[in-house]
Amino acid sequence: xxxRQDQFSASGDADDTTARLQSVLETVxxxxxxxxxxxxxxxxxxxxxxxxxxxxxxxxGRNVSMLMPAPYRDEHHRYIERYLRTGERRIIGVGRVVxxxxxxxxxxxxxxxxxxxxxxxxxxxxxxxxxxxQRRRTERRLxxxxxxxxxxxxxxxxxxxxxxxAHELNQPLTAILAYLGAAQQLLESNAGRDKVRSMIERxxxxxxxxxxxxxxxxxxxxxxxTVRHLESINKVVEEASALAxxxxxxxxxxxxxxxxxxxxxxxIDRVQIQQVLVNLIRNAVEAMSESATRELxxxxxxGDGVVTISVSDTGAGISSDxxxxxxxxxxxxxxxxxxxxxSICRSIVQSHGGDIQVRPGASDGGTTFFFTLPVDGPKP
Amino acid sequence: xxxxxxxxxxxxxxxxxxxxLFEAHGFAVHDFASGSDFLKxxxxxxxxxxxxxxxxxxxDGFEVLRALAATGSRLPVIIMTARTDxxxxxxxxxxxxxxxxxxxxxxxxxxxxxRSALQATQC
Numbered sequence: 001x002x003x004r005q006d007q008f009s010a011s012g013d014a015d016d017t018t019a020r021l022q023s024v025l026e027t028v029x030x031x032x033x034x035x036x037x038x039x040x041x042x043x044x045x046x047x048x049x050x051x052x053x054x055x056x057x058x059x060x061g062r063n064v065s066m067l068m069p070a071p072y073r074d075e076h077h078r079y080i081e082r083y084l085r086t087g088e089r090r091i092i093g094v095g096r097v098v099x100x101x102x103x104x105x106x107x108x109x110x111x112x113x114x115x116x117x118x119x120x121x122x123x124x125x126x127x128x129x130x131x132x133x134q135r136r137r138t139e140r141r142l143x144x145x146x147x148x149x150x151x152x153x154x155x156x157x158x159x160x161x162x163x164x165x166a167h168e169l170n171q172p173l174t175a176i177l178a179y180l181g182a183a184q185q186l187l188e189s190n191a192g193r194d195k196v197r198s199m200i201e202r203x204x205x206x207x208x209x210x211x212x213x214x215x216x217x218x219x220x221x222x223x224x225x226t227v228r229h230l231e232s233i234n235k236v237v238e239e240a241s242a243l244a245x246x247x248x249x250x251x252x253x254x255x256x257x258x259x260x261x262x263x264x265x266x267x268i269d270r271v272q273i274q275q276v277l278v279n280l281i282r283n284a285v286e287a288m289s290e291s292a293t294r295e296l297x298x299x300x301x302x303g304d305g306v307v308t309i310s311v312s313d314t315g316a317g318i319s320s321d322x323x324x325x326x327x328x329x330x331x332x333x334x335x336x337x338x339x340x341x342x343s344i345c346r347s348i349v350q351s352h353g354g355d356i357q358v359r360p361g362a363s364d365g366g367t368t369f370f371f372t373l374p375v376d377g378p379k380p
Numbered sequence: 381x382x383x384x385x386x387x388x389x390x391x392x393x394x395x396x397x398x399x400x401l402f403e404a405h406g407f408a409v410h411d412f413a414s415g416s417d418f419l420k421x422x423x424x425x426x427x428x429x430x431x432x433x434x435x436x437x438x439x440d441g442f443e444v445l446r447a448l449a450a451t452g453s454r455l456p457v458i459i460m461t462a463r464t465d466x467x468x469x470x471x472x473x474x475x476x477x478x479x480x481x482x483x484x485x486x487x488x489x490x491x492x493x494x495r496s497a498l499q500a501t502q503c
Binding site: 180184191 | 391394396397398401403404405435462483485486488491
């Protein structure tokens with residue numbers, strides 16, 4: 001039962017049109033939440049009750065921010081304020097993916113569209129909320145499948161390259177061994193230093209040749225088949241955060257999302273960068289499971305030609321010797337897991353022309369991961 | 381006594397390094413970038429040892445072996461290859477090679493093979 005309808009009946013204001021509209025709206029499968037200019041919930045549809053786990057009576061009259069996880073919760077009133085002051089539309093009539101929070105503290109991604117109506121001398125905002133958890137799951141699975149598929153076809157290609165590469169590497173290696181064998185023999189027979197030095201120099205050249213072959217292989221592996229588009233990094237970060245926090249009980253984690261309004265558009269493979277972010281955020285949440293203070297900081301900073309994205313936690317932190325090789329494959333601080341997540345993150349960031357690093361957190365303990373993306377895309 | 385070593389490999393660095401290795405051991409070295417180059421140079425009374433790559437442009441190492449067999453050559457041949465399967469080595473021996481090394485190899489391995497090949501033919 002909607003509070004709105006109650007209010008109409010009680011005030012005697014309700015006319016047929018309103019009542020009919022109301023009953024029509026009740027049939028909409030999306031949750032509908034109406035708020036006033038102060039952000040106070042005016043009505044809460046039945047679908048909203050099912051979606052959020054609150055009864056309408058529990059939420060009507062309270063601030064709508066209670067339906068949002070921490071970073072949004074704190075900022076929502078400023079969004080409304082800014083809109084009322086400037087008329088600048090961030091969400092009204094646009095619709096975007098944001099995280100929402102259920103009564104039990106779990107978060108889930110929703111697509112929110114907001115409409116605005118003039119009503120009895122004031123303004124009301126009507127939010128239509130569509131739970132996209134399932135869609136996200138499907139999308140994620142699809143992404144996984146696409147990645148796997150791309151990987152499989154690359155593995156196949158790598159297999160085909162294998163024999164060529166073996167040959168290309170075998171030649172310089174054979175030469176290195178023969179030059180060094182010659183150098184040994186020359187030393188045995190007390191030949192001149194110059195002759196020995198010449199052998200060693202030639203072996204070095206061949207080692208460099210082998211290195212170049214490996215470099216070529218690396219470029220091949222790093223190339224990938226990715227599609228890059230100009231994306232708003234803030235939006236990508238925001239969506240990835242919503243995605244990463246799906247199902248993660250809030251566990252008393254305070255999330256601070258600080259998005260630099262000056263952050264530019266960047267040419268990226270959105271899915272890949274989101275994979276990096278989701279990985280970093282999940283790691284951060286995991287790192288704080290034993291901590292007394294649990295603060296997750298996610299921020300973007302526009303810099304000179306680059307944008308820096310950082311994810312910080314107040315977990316136990318990482319010792320410097322582990323930090324030094326953290327991005328290598330198979331180095332993990334977790335009991336389970338292969339520890340290839342961060343090495344993949346690094347490959348992705350580097351293939352975008354950026355870099356990823358880790359630093360101890362600003363305060364006591366904790367860790368900050370940050371990566372850069374060049375604003376004008378990777379250099380060819 | 382300078383014994384002759386014939387090297388056939390299409391890779392310049394491999395030829396140069398093997399030449400250096402064998403010269404350091406006191407051999408007289410002749411190298412060729414292709415099988416047909418070597419066959420042009422080949423004479424039935426050739427002595428020494430042939431170190432022959434399998435993977436060659438134009439005619440490959442096995443064809444060189446067959447061509448040599450057809451002339452009744454008694455020049456011992458050691459086959460070099462990057463291929464890792466056992467079939468290649470068996471094939472090389474069947475085709476008349478006296479020894480087989482898989483690239484990359486340590487120098488002593490090849491030297492030992494060459495020395496025993498030379499002794500065997502001298503007896």
